[in-house]
Amino acid sequence: MLEFGRGLSSVHAAGLVHGDIKPENVLIKAGVAKLGDFGLVTAPGCTERVSGTPGYIAPEVADGRQGPAGDVFVLACCTWACLFGGPPFGEAPGGADASAATLVLVERAREGKVCERGRDSTRVPSAVSSALRWGLRSDPARRATLDELLTQLRVLRSSGALGRWVRSRRLEGLA
Numbered sequence: 001m002l003e004f005g006r007g008l009s010s011v012h013a014a015g016l017v018h019g020d021i022k023p024e025n026v027l028i029k030a031g032v033a034k035l036g037d038f039g040l041v042t043a044p045g046c047t048e049r050v051s052g053t054p055g056y057i058a059p060e061v062a063d064g065r066q067g068p069a070g071d072v073f074v075l076a077c078c079t080w081a082c083l084f085g086g087p088p089f090g091e092a093p094g095g096a097d098a099s100a101a102t103l104v105l106v107e108r109a110r111e112g113k114v115c116e117r118g119r120d121s122t123r124v125p126s127a128v129s130s131a132l133r134w135g136l137r138s139d140p141a142r143r144a145t146l147d148e149l150l151t152q153l154r155v156l157r158s159s160g161a162l163g164r165w166v167r168s169r170r171l172e173g174l175a
Contacts, residue, residue, distance in 0.1 A: 019040035
């Protein structure tokens with residue numbers, strides 16, 4: 001996540017927002033993660049068209065305001081999905097079309113209804129889920145910036161908290 005977060009930082013430095021971060025857009029080659037799929041990259045600002053993937057759309061983006069804070073929200077969503085096995089606000093209701101799914105999931109995000117579930121949910125270090133919750137705040141003014149979130153994740157990696165959890169998952173996979 002830190003590797004493709006640096007890529008996102010470059011997008012923001014160019015004055016753009018990615019708009020569609022999700023696990024499928026994290027490309028890993030030779031052990032290095034890169035951010036891919038730049039089809040929805042745009043300049044920050046207001047838009048009449050909501051774009052992105054249901055479950056990975058920030059509330060303000062659903063309201064037509066695209067900016068770097070929306071990318072931070074979806075980076076936290078993507079990281080959450082990779083650690084917990086699913087998006088932070090759950091899955092869309094069965095049979096819902098994309099518009100209905102987006103409405104339901106964005107409303108859950110506005111209300112802060114985070115789903116810690118899956119076989120790994122009790123083992124993800126609480127400091128990691130706390131850092132991600134900072135990036136998942138519904139109010140972009142109260143949300144971590146990209147630099148703050150990446151710094152927090154770096155600190156957690158350096159402290160060994162995240163590394164111990166990742167190693168334990170790898171050992172389980174060998175059993």
